[in-house]
Amino acid sequence: MADLKIVGISKSFSPVPAVKDLYLDIASGEFVVLLGPSGAGKTTTLRLVAGLEQPDAGQIWINGRDVTQVAPALRDVTFVFQQYSLYPHLSVYDNLAFPLRSPLRKTSEDDIRTKVTAIARMLRMEDKLNNPATKLSGGQMQRVAIGRALVRNPALYLMDEPLSSLDAKLRDDLRLELKRIQQDTGATMLYVTHDQIEALTLATRIGVLDHGDLVQLGTPQQVYEDPATVAVASRLGSPRINLLPRAALPHLAVPDSVATIGVRPEHVLVTDDRSDGGQAFALIQRVERLSDQYLLHLRLQGSEHTLIASVHPGQAGHPGNKVHFHISHSLCFDANGQRVRH
Amino acid sequence: MAEIRVHQLHKAFADFTAVKDSSFTVKNGEFFCLLGPSGCGKTTTLRMIAGLELPTSGQIFLGDEDVTFKRASARDIAFVFQMFALYPHMTVRQNIAFPLVSQGLPRTEINRRVTQATATLQITALLDSSVSGLTSGDRQRVALGRAIVRQPLAFMMDEPLGALDAEFRELMCGELRALHDRLGATTVYVTHDQREAMSMADKIAIMNQGVVEQFGAPQDIYERPASVFVADFMGAPSMNFITLSAALTKGATTVKMGETSLQLPAVRDDISERPLLYGIRPEHVKLSDNAPFRAQVTGVEYLGNCQIVTLRTPAGGTLRAKLDVRVKALRDDQVGLTFDSSQVSLFDATSGRALSTARDDIAVSTSQNRGAIHG
Numbered sequence: 144m145a146d147l148k149i150v151g152i153s154k155s156f157s158p159v160p161a162v163k164d165l166y167l168d169i170a171s172g173e174f175v176v177l178l179g180p181s182g183a184g185k186t187t188t189l190r191l192v193a194g195l196e197q198p199d200a201g202q203i204w205i206n207g208r209d210v211t212q213v214a215p216a217l218r219d220v221t222f223v224f225q226q227y228s229l230y231p232h233l234s235v236y237d238n239l240a241f242p243l244r245s246p247l248r249k250t251s252e253d254d255i256r257t258k259v260t261a262i263a264r265m266l267r268m269e270d271k272l273n274n275p276a277t278k279l280s281g282g283q284m285q286r287v288a289i290g291r292a293l294v295r296n297p298a299l300y301l302m303d304e305p306l307s308s309l310d311a312k313l314r315d316d317l318r319l320e321l322k323r324i325q326q327d328t329g330a331t332m333l334y335v336t337h338d339q340i341e342a343l344t345l346a347t348r349i350g351v352l353d354h355g356d357l358v359q360l361g362t363p364q365q366v367y368e369d370p371a372t373v374a375v376a377s378r379l380g381s382p383r384i385n386l387l388p389r390a391a392l393p394h395l396a397v398p399d400s401v402a403t404i405g406v407r408p409e410h411v412l413v414t415d416d417r418s419d420g421g422q423a424f425a426l427i428q429r430v431e432r433l434s435d436q437y438l439l440h441l442r443l444q445g446s447e448h449t450l451i452a453s454v455h456p457g458q459a460g461h462p463g464n465k466v467h468f469h470i471s472h473s474l475c476f477d478a479n480g481q482r483v484r485h
Numbered sequence: 486m487a488e489i490r491v492h493q494l495h496k497a498f499a500d501f502t503a504v505k506d507s508s509f510t511v512k513n514g515e516f517f518c519l520l521g522p523s524g525c526g527k528t529t530t531l532r533m534i535a536g537l538e539l540p541t542s543g544q545i546f547l548g549d550e551d552v553t554f555k556r557a558s559a560r561d562i563a564f565v566f567q568m569f570a571l572y573p574h575m576t577v578r579q580n581i582a583f584p585l586v587s588q589g590l591p592r593t594e595i596n597r598r599v600t601q602a603t604a605t606l607q608i609t610a611l612l613d614s615s616v617s618g619l620t621s622g623d624r625q626r627v628a629l630g631r632a633i634v635r636q637p638l639a640f641m642m643d644e645p646l647g648a649l650d651a652e653f654r655e656l657m658c659g660e661l662r663a664l665h666d667r668l669g670a671t672t673v674y675v676t677h678d679q680r681e682a683m684s685m686a687d688k689i690a691i692m693n694q695g696v697v698e699q700f701g702a703p704q705d706i707y708e709r710p711a712s713v714f715v716a717d718f719m720g721a722p723s724m725n726f727i728t729l730s731a732a733l734t735k736g737a738t739t740v741k742m743g744e745t746s747l748q749l750p751a752v753r754d755d756i757s758e759r760p761l762l763y764g765i766r767p768e769h770v771k772l773s774d775n776a777p778f779r780a781q782v783t784g785v786e787y788l789g790n791c792q793i794v795t796l797r798t799p800a801g802g803t804l805r806a807k808l809d810v811r812v813k814a815l816r817d818d819q820v821g822l823t824f825d826s827s828q829v830s831l832f833d834a835t836s837g838r839a840l841s842t843a844r845d846d847i848a849v850s851t852s853q854n855r856g857a858i859h860g
Contacts, residue, residue, distance in 0.1 A: 181621075181650055281523060310522055311678040315721050319795070322784065338651040344786040344793075367789040378652065380789045409790040432704045433683050434720050435768040435807070453790065 144171045144331050145206030145298035152201030161187040163355040174332045178342040179352035185335040189301050193222050206298050219298040223305045227288035229276040236272040242295045262290045282313035302334045339379045351375050373480035382408050391448040394422050397475050398485050405474040411452035412469045427464045487548035487638040488513045494543035503529040505695040516665050518682040519675045521692035527675045535641045536560045563632035565642040571616045578612045581630040602634040639671040679719050713837040716764050724764045725804045732758035745777050748826030753841035760834035769825035770806035776821030782814050
């Protein structure tokens with residue numbers, strides 16, 4: 144296991160800058176997730192670390208060694224791609240064993256058997272070892288692809304949306320498994336995704352990228368509860384944060400520079416009774432029932448603005464009902480989308 | 486606009502049965518989801534309704550007409566695929582107009598309908614742009630435009646959002662449902678994502694290995710799953726299952742599990758000694774210091790507005806609890822658990838089918854006011 148230092152790397156695919164002067168320190172055993180929309184520079188960053196792209200400026204250090212000019216195969220990193228790339232003519236066992244049989248490594252067949260068996264057990268695929276790779280389901284193939292990365296025990300794992308091609312259900316299961324495997328092995332992980340749930344649940348720290356810039360870096364709690372910009376606030380959380388112009392919530396006392404007020408749905412408290420702390424009126428337009436979450440779509444009294452409140456089943460009410468609401472916590476942003484703390 | 490009725494639909498490919506005796510009715514104007522894992526037969530069912538695949542046996546009615554063996558082009562159905570197949574060299578206007586041009590409609594009618602469709606989708610400003618420069622969301626809107634411009638009796642959508650970013654998918658879900666409500670057309674929508682189905686559908690048919698396991702309103706399916714498969718598939722994280730073996734008499738509200746006993750809604754029938762699964766959703770599990778049901782915390786997942794705590798029971802099972810973020814739980818903590826017993830489901834472990842309890846009465850009453858709430 145090793146640490147990774149990214150020192151001021153830039154990369155542009157002229158004329159578009161993909162990554163701009165990025166600094167990132169990842170400690171040994173850390174699980175860092177780069178989160179951002181398509182085109183934010185996440186995959187480019189990963190490819191730069193792997194050596195699949197050369198930076199225009201800056202350095203990459205793995206375990207105290209400057210590897211910027213080192214060939215990908217000699218960097219001691221493994222890469223898991225979005226689309227599993229298995230050898231279709233080989234069995235699961237041989238696919239898992241393949242990286243160990245590389246002439247660069249020279250592992251004995253006994254050692255290979257021990258390692259492959261251990262990984263297969265971890266992936267819960269012991270009974271599939273002799274299956275041809277083509278006889279597996281998509282989820283099983285992706286598990287083998289992840290297994291092939293894990294079997295080598297490299298300094299650093301790089302994963303580019305490894306779960307995004309899977310069924311929703313499998314994605315949930317494999318996400319938990321990946322976290323468990325990472326915790327059990329103490330691997331250092333740099334992981335790229337556009338899925339905020341993956342970022343929140345997997346990461347020890349999340350780096351939010353936007354147009355090649357690292358906008359914020361912090362623990363999941365820090366990024367969710369204390370976002371630096373409107374973009375970060377709306378990227379994390381489901382249902383999404385409500386963003387309202389300041390004038391829509393005149394009863395909130397906020398500094399003059401504030402242009403936008405963000406309110407997470409769980410911080411809109413709905414009451415029937417004003418004495419219960421209700422601050423303003425709203426009309427229930429729609430009640431959305433999402434398994435255990437009930438979302439009230441509220442229209443603010445005397446305006447066209449709407450607000451989504453997440454409530455317990457007992458508080459749901461009906462469309463057309465007039466309710467009071469109270470905002471227990473809000474986040475303020477200026478006209479440029481930067482956070483205003485007060 | 487039309488009702489779609491599927492009767493005993495069956496499809497076999499050589500020795501593989503893709504769809505087994507499926508029957509369901511999609512009411513006029515409903516948003517209907519075919520939901521299930523890959524290979525469950527949902528896309529094959531959709532393709533049979535659209536006429537892209539012929540059934541081995543069974544019937545399909547569109548309105549009052551039996552269309553089972555009618556050609557796809559004669560069915561008056563519009564299909565929206567996962568990969569938006571647009572003509573890259575054409576503008577947005579040309580792409581949307583294409584189905585009408587090939588039908589040979591008069592030019593004024595084509596212009597009128599294209600204008601109307603783009604206004605509905607709020608992409609009027611893009612009319613004369615080339616589709617190759619569009620964002621994935623706008624491309625998806627153009628693909629939808631090409632479907633709605635035909636003013637078909639029904640829309641068939643095969644994972645139309647599958648290729649989009651997670652964040653954008655959520656936005657498009659809302660947009661698609663709003664579009665459906667504006668057009669009032671019957672929609673059949675295929676997805677493997679239960680969140681999408683829960684948030685959009687009026688009715689869901691959840692399929693597994695070619696069989697419709699349950700058909701109903703989303704919340705009813707969630708609250709009153711008919712089988713272990715459905716209970717496990719709906720909801721993230723999945724329902725917890727505790728394995729036990731017991732005989733219960735009609736009206737029983739507890740079941741023994743080793744030293745402790747678990748509460749459950751009164752069972753409706755006598756149940757002879759057999760393996761059972763006690764099902765409880767993560768949001769109905771609470772931590773309580775002194776509760777006799779003990780477990781060890783093995784993982785904590787932070788989700789911003791809640792946390793998912795994974796627990797190991799002394800019997801070696803895994804449970805998940807969905808808790809408020811303010812609840813303190815750390816890896817390796819020993820904790821007690823309580824369950825909201827009114828929300829428990831009971832299954833026959835061998836057949837996988839749900840056993841009838843007093844909970845069914847509650848679920849029925851909530852389903853009755855669903856229309857009012859959703860409307």
